[in-house]
Amino acid sequence: MSGTAMRASQKDFENAMNQVKLLKKDPGNEVKLKLYALYKQATEGSCTMPKPGVFDLVNKAKWDAWNALGSLPKETARQNYVELVSSLTSASQPSSQVEPGADRKPSAYETLEVTSEDGITKIMFNRPTKKNAITTQMYHEIMLALKAAGKDDSSVTVLTGNGDYYSSGNDLTNFTDLPPGGPEEKAKNSAILLRDFIDCFIDFPKPLIAVVNGPAVGISVTTLGLCDAVYATDRATFHTPFSHLGQSPEGCSSYTFPKIMGPSKATEMLIFGKKLTAREACAQGLVTEVFPDSTFQKEVWTRLKAYAKLPPNAMRISKEIMRSREKEKLRAINVEECNVLQERWLSDECMNAVMNFLSRKAKL
Numbered sequence: 001m002s003g004t005a006m007r008a009s010q011k012d013f014e015n016a017m018n019q020v021k022l023l024k025k026d027p028g029n030e031v032k033l034k035l036y037a038l039y040k041q042a043t044e045g046s047c048t049m050p051k052p053g054v055f056d057l058v059n060k061a062k063w064d065a066w067n068a069l070g071s072l073p074k075e076t077a078r079q080n081y082v083e084l085v086s087s088l089t090s091a092s093q094p095s096s097q098v099e100p101g102a103d104r105k106p107s108a109y110e111t112l113e114v115t116s117e118d119g120i121t122k123i124m125f126n127r128p129t130k131k132n133a134i135t136t137q138m139y140h141e142i143m144l145a146l147k148a149a150g151k152d153d154s155s156v157t158v159l160t161g162n163g164d165y166y167s168s169g170n171d172l173t174n175f176t177d178l179p180p181g182g183p184e185e186k187a188k189n190s191a192i193l194l195r196d197f198i199d200c201f202i203d204f205p206k207p208l209i210a211v212v213n214g215p216a217v218g219i220s221v222t223t224l225g226l227c228d229a230v231y232a233t234d235r236a237t238f239h240t241p242f243s244h245l246g247q248s249p250e251g252c253s254s255y256t257f258p259k260i261m262g263p264s265k266a267t268e269m270l271i272f273g274k275k276l277t278a279r280e281a282c283a284q285g286l287v288t289e290v291f292p293d294s295t296f297q298k299e300v301w302t303r304l305k306a307y308a309k310l311p312p313n314a315m316r317i318s319k320e321i322m323r324s325r326e327k328e329k330l331r332a333i334n335v336e337e338c339n340v341l342q343e344r345w346l347s348d349e350c351m352n353a354v355m356n357f358l359s360r361k362a363k364l
């Protein structure tokens with residue numbers, strides 16, 4: 001939902017809880033788990049319960065769903081709950097009662113705009129005034145949007161940015177919001193969130209296309225290595241200034257980048273922080289094709305609409321064959337990178353770099 005839209009009140013929340021009981025059609029286990037998780041998050045906040053044992057399947061599934069919401073604010077969980085229930089109740093109405101345009105339900109997201117049209121689900125980063133920097137809330141919303149897109153009836157999914165940037169990467173103010181356990185707890189929570197976030201890319205079941213509408217920084221660059229195609233405007237740049245920030249590669253880029261572009265070019269990007277132009281990134285295989293900025297949107301969307309008409313199951317199966325041999329490896333690399341970063345975030349090098357940015361002493 002956009003920042004200006006109404007937030008769900010406690011009354012809306014209670015009404016939604018009552019509506020769930022009146023649903024005529026069983027929404028299925030997936031949705032029920034989502035409802036459970038949002039309800040717990042909205043009423044109790046982040047999951048702090050001990051994880052149930054592996055054989056306690058039902059409670060473990062519930063715990064996993066709740067825990068996946070991480071530190072999603074209570075109000076956002078309440079809002080997402082109300083909107084999810086609203087989508088379920090409108091879906092169960094007979095079509096004759098549905099007003100024209102009623103299928104265009106309000107977005108369930110504050111930091112994204114998600115639309116589905118012509119067989120394409122478009123997930124647009126929507127914090128243009130902050131160069132689409134990714135806040136903790138936005139990580140959660142992207143995960144929810146990817147999980148929903150993986151299951152909806154679109155054929156392909158697109159990631160793109162609103163405004164002049166694709167994304168300036170991790171929002172550096174994320175580091176300032178410390179939990180009671182201080183920086184150590186923050187680093188641990190962030191590593192879990194990062195791992196889950198990247199797993200969503202590794203496991204995404206359909207063609208995932210990045211439409212890079214402007215400069216990309218940090219994690220918005222590394223995740224391109226997990227996308228299936230990357231189309232860029234010639235205005236885009238690709239920058240992973242990890243050493244400058246006292247950090248280390250994430251998004252499986254320590255594996256995908258050397259594989260895509262060879263070790264020495266990957267070193268220039270990941271260790272020395274060399275910023276690439278779109279044409280350089282294309283020559284090195286990170287970008288699929290570059291388009292002139294003036295015709296970028298028109299050309300890319302025309303092409304994507306044609307691709308989206310291809311048989312969806314064939315595309316899904318082909319992706320599965322291409323990705324399946326790598327999945328376990330990518331998951332293991334993701335865990336390793338998150339462990340290293342958890343320590344890096346506590347280093348003086350990293351803390352100083354973040355402080356310098358926040359105190360306006362440094363920009364990239």
Ligand SMILES: CCCCC/C=C/CC(=O)SCCNC(=O)CCNC(=O)[C@H](O)C(C)(C)COP(=O)(O)OP(=O)(O)OC[C@H]1O[C@@H](n2cnc3c(N)ncnc32)[C@H](O)[C@@H]1OP(=O)(O)O
Nearest residue numbers: 130131133168169170171172173190193194218219363364
């Ligand atoms: C769960 C945790 C997981 C962590 C995973 C780790 C990921 C690693 C990375 O992603 S590393 C990359 C981090 N990103 C940066 O270091 C970029 C920092 N931003 C900049 O250097 C510049 O803002 C810029 C070069 C992207 C753009 O410069 P420009 O001068 O064109 O614009 P402004 O600086 O005025 O930006 C407009 C407002 O947006 C705010 N902003 C932009 N990027 C970020 C960011 N990454 N984090 C926080 N805030 C950002 C900027 O502060 C301005 O805000 P203001 O209008 O309130 O001043």
